[in-house]
Each structure stands twice: as structure tokens, then as C-alpha cells.
Amino acid sequence: MTVENTAIYMDNSATTPVRKEVAEELIPYLIENFGNPSSIYDLGKTSKDAVENARKKVASAIGAEENEIFFTSGGTESDNWAIKGIAFANRNKGKHIITSSIEHHAVLHTCEWLEGQGFEVTYLPVDKYGMVSPEDLKNAIQDDTILISIMLANNEIGTIQPVEEIGKIARENRVYFHTDAVQAIGHVPIDVQKMNIDLLSLSGHKFQGPKGCGALYIRKGTKIETLLHGGAQERKRRAGTENVPAIAGLGKAIELATSEIEESNKTLLALRERLIKGLLKIPKTHLNGHPTQRLANNVNVTFEYIEGESLLLLLNAKGIYASTGSACNSSSLEPSHVLTACGVPHEIVHGSLRLSLGKMNTEKDVDRVLAILPEIVQKLRNMSPLTPKENRTL
Amino acid sequence: MTVENTAIYMDNSATTPVRKEVAEELIPYLIENFGNPSSIYDLGKTSKDAVENARKKVASAIGAEENEIFFTSGGTESDNWAIKGIAFANRNKGKHIITSSIEHHAVLHTCEWLEGQGFEVTYLPVDKYGMVSPEDLKNAIQDDTILISIMLANNEIGTIQPVEEIGKIARENRVYFHTDAVQAIGHVPIDVQKMNIDLLSLSGHKFQGPKGCGALYIRKGTKIETLLHGGAQERKRRAGTENVPAIAGLGKAIELATSEIEESNKTLLALRERLIKGLLKIPKTHLNGHPTQRLANNVNVTFEYIEGESLLLLLNAKGIYASTGSACNSSSLEPSHVLTACGVPHEIVHGSLRLSLGKMNTEKDVDRVLAILPEIVQKLRNMSPLTPKENRTL
Amino acid sequence: MDYSAKVMDHFTNPRNMGSIENSDGIGEVGNAKCGDIMKIFLKIEADRIADVKFQTFGCGAAIASSSMATELIKGKTLEEAWRLSNKAVAEALDGLPPIKMHCSMLAEEAIHEAINDYLKKKGLEPWTE
Amino acid sequence: MDYSAKVMDHFTNPRNMGSIENSDGIGEVGNAKCGDIMKIFLKIEADRIADVKFQTFGCGAAIASSSMATELIKGKTLEEAWRLSNKAVAEALDGLPPIKMHCSMLAEEAIHEAINDYLKKKGLEPWTE
Ligand SMILES: Cc1ncc(COP(=O)(O)O)c(C=O)c1O
């Protein structure tokens, strides 16, 4: 980690630094091996080999076959492609889509757009931990349901959905099942066969791969339309000159991330629990998300009476980088739809803090955060008109 | 140029190596300055500054304002967004789109897809040089025409369209004008004001910037729908975590490329003319594209009686990297739609060779190609059943 | 976040933070749902703002706006304080990001509320313009 | 292009390239529009292929297929030559990219045409199966 030594980066769910090994894999394709993979000559072949080698690695990371992996420009494009692609290709079969109310905006806003195109969308509720109920899902399936899109793990609260059960229900009802696994890669072991997943989105920069590069897994035989039309790349299903350096990097990153899951989760889990335990000692503090069915790197708490953006600014001043679900920190001025869907009251949503751990974080980092946070929270509480007398020190 | 010393890369229209200065600009954002531009803390601000700095450079390269530039994953996405975005946002106004028959597939296949969605598309013909006629365009405009999409310069034959005239016609008829400038950047000076361009696509890797990153210029006030839905990036119009390293690199690349146009065109033009003159000495060889209104770096010829893929393979064996419009080299098994639209007979289209020059090419390279090509052409002609006796040496 | 140095200064070291016991006027605007609540306490002496304090639940811009607005009205006549516009607050802070301009609005409104609270307590007509 | 070493060898150094004056049978298939024309010349002696040459307009796979196919039928009986399948040609080349399999088809067809041309010239029934 090369953020200035004193800084503590705890926003790994937002993005991660490219790993050294990944940078080394990627950089030679910028200047030396810059050929276009579609070109017939040797320089093109080198690039093509890099892309196919990465495809193999992505496939093996999720139990898929190589020709089921399509490279995209990231998680957002993968989500858009999966959902619009299935919707448009299967609209003669039906117009109903099921998703959850805590999906990433790349899924939710795509679904909302489809509603404008004549599709019907059911947004499943979640319980207070952010869990979708398989019973609810079963009940939501209609004769004309063509797609279920439920994320594997949530980006804000880290809740891991019962994907295998959802996949089984989808299969039994012959409905395509898409899962946004952007946050899950490198944290949750994935097997698209066992989990009955038909489409899966992933994004390189969430697991120390490059930004601007992702993939969509599409099960063989799936009826899906193309989203980006043009050249014959990606077996004519995703046009555009391949981002060879990024694809090569993504391949390396997913290989490393998935091969190290067990070891990495052990470390992260210990840090996570230490952090949660310490945070909950601050009065009027609540844990968001599921206590156990959660990503090993995700901590999300709310502090009553204070607002997240000002919390982040004070943390930043101390060199601690984190995120919040407060509306004040979102360009839409809407508070976190995820926490709201979990039933967290609006005023409390604004006081949420997400600390997402990564490879670079240490116990020392955790302890420093735990040393610094209480006084920052107190400072803001003293400033807030909402804080009851007993929680003031001033 | 770091291709092995003996190799001659003359496929710069396919892709280009990242420039050293561009790589230097880009690499620090992989590991050190890896923050997410949407993040509030300092590390995020560094990334955001990089993106906005690049946006400024792109804007100034084409005479636009910063808030009219939107970063995408490349030329293909830009073309798809421009055309689908305008079509969907303006369909209550009309369903008619005008384009040309020599556009890149990113435009053509997008238009074809829109035909399937109930839009009507006119594909303007071109003359034997690949020129669109402004008269034809005027005649094609209907009351319900909502978009004209004509490329600035063609990727196969280098023909430069009378874009300023086209822009004027579009403006007079109050029709949006999109131009695919992917091949033009760094070769043709562009001013979106003077040229009345409403939307313009560009792609980093065509001017020594990174692959997988492009931009779409959208004139302020243009009614356009979003293509990739999700987060609030790019002023809520193009979702997805920004590809910060690539965007920073693209900014640097476009700055360098456009500031050096004059100087670079002078060099390229001399090489191009030397190459064309030498090639036309080979019997039964024809120049494709316009003799003067063409990109300074584009050479495209056809050799009668032979097929392009085998030509490329023999060139590759000599370390010369080029491309062809032959069907045998395309994954669609269709010969170049561009040459076909120019009226080049099918059997001759297969014998086309594109040599696209770049910064790294020298007069020595040109002379070496001219020394090697005649014997390769002759070898294939001797093999071909189409070659008349007088053109055989065996 | 694109905050000016002035905003960051007033956010990190807010002036006039706190409350006033037995204040002469209190204004509270905003709501927790939107993530911003601003509460202004006034001490009035001879139609002048002898003292002012604030409590704010909200983002950096909201806190900085509260701090700056209270600074700007301290010692001023009620009329002068009433005429403090949100634009003036934002300008005094060397500008606010467009998306945060509503925070300076909040400061203006809170001052109006507090002045009217004072006027009402005195049995006077509240001001409207 | 994902060509095997064998394909590249036969493409770069094609065997049996050329034509035969006074050949006993000629087969020409494909068309210039598709980018592939293959022409096979046979010299037949005692129902055996005493010599064979080809001319090909086409891609690397087409040229390599011509070269390999002519090698495979040289010295064979007409019946053996007739039974040469496109799959056998492709296999002998260590495989062809899927999109290029039609090139080996062309070789099989050109041989059939050439054999039937010979049979017709001899006043015999052309073979069909
Ligand atoms: C769950 C989830 N889905 C999708 C995305 C979108 O990925 P990207 O920003 O790489 O396009 C993200 C991250 O932003 C995410 O966390």
C-alpha cells in the first residue's frame, strides 16, 4: 500500500489499488505488446493470447467455461448488458423481471429504465439484515417472469444472499438468474454450476485489478441480445477493441484473489470482528447488515445524531478514508436506498459509516481507527441539535 | 517503437502503442493514486482532479466545453451511445436516421439494431472515392429525421468527408449531427463549433492513448438518453467507476496528438505519397479512397488476382504488420463493406491492403516495404488461377 | 468534495458552536430526513445581536454555513441580520459546490426563524420580506 | 490467425503448386466473390494419380489445404482420391480454425470436380457418392 504511510484506506468496496503482480502483468501490453487482438500478424497474436489466457482464468475462478466469459468495461456495463440483453431477447416470452430493493444502482436504474420500455419489475423487500427471502421470491414469480437479478453480496452492508437457493428456485421455474458478484469476487467462493447462475457480473477494480474492465459470464445457450454493437470482438457479442492491458491484469487479479480467498478471509474476519466490537462500544451505535452472513471485509455502522459526510471529512483530516450512506455525500441527495430498505430510519441512515477492509489493513490500522473515531463522533454529537443531553460532553 | 527492431508496424488505424509520456501519466493512477473519484477523501480528490484535467484537454482539443465531454469505454460505446441515445430520446419527434454506407460497424450495426426497434435508416451511398454527397444528404432529410451520423474520416480508405458542409445542412434542418471522429483525431483539426457537430465519438488507442477508453462529446442542450445506467458518474449520464488511469492517459495523448497535427501530417504525407507512388508501380494495382481528401497516414491499395489474408501472412513472415479488407480476414466472412460501397468489384476487394502509418514509421520503413511487396505479390499471383499469363513469372 | 479552504476552516473549527441558555430567539429549520437540521440561538440587546450560537446536524457545508452565518450577523442590527442572504454566506465561504447551495439557504432561513421567534415573543408582527 | 505450424508450412512452401499442360482432368471450385478459388490439375496413369498440381486464389488456409490435399492424393487410385474427406485434409494440417473449415471443403470438392472431369472426358459416368 503506497498511500502516504500515515493514511489508512478502509474503502476497499469503493475501489482497490492495482496489485503489484497485476501491474507487472498489465504494463507490457501498453507499449511493447500493443497489437490489436483482431490482427492477423504476430503482434496481434500476442494480444489475443493475453486475452484468451485471462478468459481462462476468469472462467476457472467461477467454475465456468472459457467461451462463457465476455469482457466488458466494468460491473456497470455487465449489469446493463445482462439485464437489458435478457429483457430484449426474451420479451416475446414475458415482460416480468424480479430483483431486490438493495441492488446496486447499475441494476436498479437499469430495471427502472426497462419499466419505461414496457417491462414490469418486482423489487423484493429485504429483512432488517438486508436478506432476500426465498419464499418472497417464489411468490413473486409469474408465468411471464423472464429474469431474476439478485446480487451475491451487497456493496454497502456486505450481506451475502442465499444465492444457491435462489438459483435453484430460478432453475425450477425456468427463469434466467443473473447475479451481481462485483463485491463477492475474492471473498465468496463461487461456482456457477452449483449455484445455478446463468449470468454473473464482475468488475476488476474491486479485487485489485484495473478499473474500467469487467466481465459478464453468460451460460451457454442463454438467449441474450448484444448491448454494444459494432465489430466482431468477443465472438460477435461485445464489440469494441479489446482493452488488452486491463484484461490481462484482470485475469491475473482474479487468479490471485480467488486462490487466496480462504487465507484472506481468515485475516479479514479477525480484523472485521475487532473493528465491530470496538465500534459498538461507542454509545448509540448500531451495526448494519447481517451479523454473520456478511463479507469478511465489510463493516457498516450508524452513529445516532450525526451526519456521515461531516464524519468522513473529519476522518479524512486524520488520514482515514471511508464512506457513508448519507444523502449529503451522494450526488443524488438521496440517502442510502440499501439502509432504507433494511428499515433503518431516515435520520439514522445519515449517520452511517462503511469501513471496508482490504489486503493492506492491519490490526494496528483497526486500533488507530478505534482510537480516533470516538472523539470525532463526540465532536459532531456536541454540535448536533439532535443529541440528547446525556450524550453530550459539551 | 519497441516492436522487435526488424518489424515494421503499419497498422496504426487498427491501434497504436501508448506513448511514453502517456504511460508515465497513466501508471501512477494504477497503484499509488488509485482512489475512486466519487470518494470524498483526499485520495478520491486526486483521482477526480485527474479526470477533470483530462476532460479539459479533450474539450480544448475539439473546441468544446468541459461539461460537454463524457468519458466512455471507447469508440464503440461512444457510437452506440450517441445513436441509440438520440434515437430513444427523440422518437416522439421522429424515427428517421441518416448515415452513410461506409461507416464503421459500431455505427452501422447500431443503426441496423435500431431498424429492428422500429426506426427507419437511410444509408447514403458514396462515390468511388468514398465521398458522401451533400446533395444526397439534403434529399434524404425528411420531416421526421432526428439524426445524421456521418464519420469524419474513414478507417479503411482514409477518405475525409465534407463535415463542415454536412454540419451546416444538419443545422439548417434542425437535425442532430453525430460524427465518428475515431480516425480523425490527431490528423484532422476539429472544431465542433465551426463544423456544427452536436455529437462526436473518439477512442484513445487510435492516437497513442490507452485502449478501452474513449469519449463522447455532447453539445449542451442535446436531448439524449443514457446508455449505461447506474451510479451518478459523468454528471449522471454515464455510470460506472471512472477508468482513472486510462482517462488521464487519454487526456495526455489527445493533448500531444492535436498539438502536433501540423508537424506530424507533414511527415506522414511525405511518407504516404512515397508509399503510394511505389506501390502503384506494381502492375494491376489500384489506389482506394480519395487521392487528396484522405488521412495523411492512410494508404489503401488493391492488387488484382490475389487475396489479402495470404498477403498479410507473407508480410508478417517478413516482419511487416498490415491489414486487409478481404472477407477471409474478417470473422464475418464478408469482404470490406467500405470498398464494396465504393464500387470496387468483389473479386478485387479481396486483394486490398491497408498500410496505415504512424509516428514510428520512417522513410526506411517505406522503402523496405516497397522492396519486399512486389515479390510477395508476384508469388501469390503465380499461385492464383485468376492471374493472366502476362502477369505470371512462373 | 470540492470545498474551499474557507469552508474547511469553518467546518473544522466552527465559530459560535453551542447553545444559549435563556436565549431571546430560536430558529430551527431543515429535517433529519434530508440530513440537515440547523438551530440558531440569539441573544438580543437593543435590537442588536449581542450573541449567537448554532447547533447543526449536517454535512461539512451545513456546518460551515452555520459558522459563517453566525459570524456575519454577530453584533449586527436585527434588520441587517435579516437581510443576510444565502448568497452572501456562500460568497463569504469562497463559494460552495452547486449541490451544496441549499446549505447556505438553510442558514438564511434559520436566522429568519430565530428573528421572528424573538419578534413573536415580544408580541410583534413577524417579518416576511 | 490461429494457424498450426503445419498450415503455415504448407502455406509458405506450398507443394504441387502450378498447372499441368495437357492434364487429364481439371476441377475448379469456389468463386472470386467469396475470396476463394481452387483449381486442381490431374495427370492420370492406370487409374492412378500420377501427378497433381493446384492453383489457388485464397487465404492461408485455402492455400495450405490445396497443398496438403494434393500431397495426400498423389500416387493414389482415383477411388482413394475420391474418398479423401475435408476432415482428413484438416486433420493432416493439425486442424484448421473453425471459421476456415470451408477451405478444406473446397479442396475435397475441387478433387471431385477434377476426377469427374477426367471421367467425363473418357465418356464415363461421373461419380456422385
Ligand atoms: C455491487 C456492485 N455492482 C456494480 C458496481 C459497478 O461497478 P463499476 O463501477 O466497476 O462499473 C459496483 C461498484 O461500483 C458494485 O459495488
Ligand SMILES: Cc1ncc(COP(=O)(O)O)c(C=O)c1O
Ligand atoms: C471509425 C471507427 N469508429 C469506431 C471504432 C471503434 O473504436 P473502439 O474499437 O475503440 O471501440 C473504430 C476502431 O475500431 C473506428 O476506426
